[in-house]
Amino acid sequence: DTAVSQTPKYLVTQMGNDKSIKCEQNLGHDTMYWYKQDSKKFLKIMFSYNNKELIINETVPNRFSPKSPDKAHLNLHINSLELGDSAVYFCASSPWTLNTEAFFGQGTRLTVV
Amino acid sequence: QQQVKQSPQSLIVQKGGISIINCAYENTAFDYFPWYQQFPGKGPALLIAIRPDVSEKKEGRFTISFNKSAKQFSLHIMDSQPGDSATYFCAAGFQKLVFGTGTRLLVSP
Numbered sequence: 580d581t582a583v584s585q586t587p588k589y590l591v592t593q594m595g596n597d598k599s600i601k602c603e604q605n606l607g608h609d610t611m612y613w614y615k616q617d618s619k620k621f622l623k624i625m626f627s628y629n630n631k632e633l634i635i636n637e638t639v640p641n642r643f644s645p646k647s648p649d650k651a652h653l654n655l656h657i658n659s660l661e662l663g664d665s666a667v668y669f670c671a672s673s674p675w676t677l678n679t680e681a682f683f684g685q686g687t688r689l690t691v692v
Numbered sequence: 693q694q695q696v697k698q699s700p701q702s703l704i705v706q707k708g709g710i711s712i713i714n715c716a717y718e719n720t721a722f723d724y725f726p727w728y729q730q731f732p733g734k735g736p737a738l739l740i741a742i743r744p745d746v747s748e749k750k751e752g753r754f755t756i757s758f759n760k761s762a763k764q765f766s767l768h769i770m771d772s773q774p775g776d777s778a779t780y781f782c783a784a785g786f787q788k789l790v791f792g793t794g795t796r797l798l799v800s801p
Contacts, residue, residue, distance in 0.1 A: 583735075620779060622736070622791040635788055669735050680726070681789065683735030 582606050583684040585670050591690045592660055600655045600687045602670030610634075611653040612681070613645060614669040622669070628653055629675070660691045694719060696784050698792030705799050711769040713795045715782035718763065724785035725758065727767045730794075731778050739780075740767070772799045 583604045592598050604611060612635075613625040626645045627635035633645070642658040653670060670684040697716045705711045715725075726741035742749045742756045742765065749756045755768040769776055777799050782792040 620730075620794045622781060622794075624788050624790075627788065671735075679724075680738050680741070683728075683737065685733075685735050 583670055583672055583682050585668075585684040585687050587687060588685060589688050589690075591692065594660055594662060594691055596660050597656070597658045598660060598689070599657070600668055600670075600689075602653045602655070602684060604651055604670075604672040604682070606672055606674075606682060608672040608682075609650055609675050610673050611647065611650070612671045612673075613653065613655050614671060614683075616667040616669060616686070618666070626653075626655075657689075660689075662691050665689055665691045694790050696782060696790050696792040698782050698795060700795060701793070702796040703798070705769075705772045705797065707772065707774060707799055707801055709772050709799075711772045711776065711797055711799070712766060713780055713782070713797070714764065714766045715784075715792050716762075716764045717784045717790075719784070719786065719790075720763070721786045722784035722790075724789075725756070725765050726783050726785070726789070727754075727756065728781040728783065728791075729778050730781065736781060769797075772797075774799045774801050 585602045610629045612627045616622050625639050628647045630650045631647045644656045647653045667686045669686045671681045673679045673681040727739045728736035729739045730736040740751050740754045753770045758765045780795045783789045
């Protein structure tokens with residue numbers, strides 16, 4: 580069983596479109612995250628949710644909106660996609676805070692054309 | 693203050709050799725220092741982690757050395773194998789994880 584699963588794995592879309600990435604974890608963890616990995620492989624946290632409550636919101640354009648319907652799911656919706664949004668987006672989860680083992684999903688490679 | 697500096701950017705080691713990757717941080721509030729391994733097309737996977745109350749932690753061929761006064765920590769991979777070829781990230785945590793820029797390791801057969 581996959582611990583942290585994201586869909587889709589690949590997403591190619593045109594500028595200006597709106598898209599969503601879904602994430603689910605079956606580890607029973609309370610905390611979930613979205614990370615962005617750019618073309619130089621730099622990993623940066625975008626959002627963190629603890630038991631459905633937003634606890635970290637880095638400096639991310641408000642075109643990005645996370646939604647956590649329950650503590651096992653954290654989705655990322657992106658409005659008005661721009662070329663610079665092209666990256667790999669990783670969902671992750673950890674038992675309660677970032678200072679414990681974080682399990683990452685396989686990533687969603689988003690390409691905006 | 694939130695940066696974690698990682699070096700080298702890339703590393704080539706012969707099979708059986710020792711791979712060493714170094715990281716340095718500024719924020720003394722960091723209290724959790726993990727290393728992640730990432731293979732192409734996969735998500736980062738936790739390899740080993742240390743807290744600042746110990747100076748060294750070993751798990752199999754992987755060892756973290758931690759120098760609190762110098763605000764530096766390093767990953768040593770003993771007896772490096774071709775299967776260790778991957779990108780390695782250090783990170784530092786306090787309320788959130790800040791990642792280093794990654795080191796691409798290639799272990800030649």
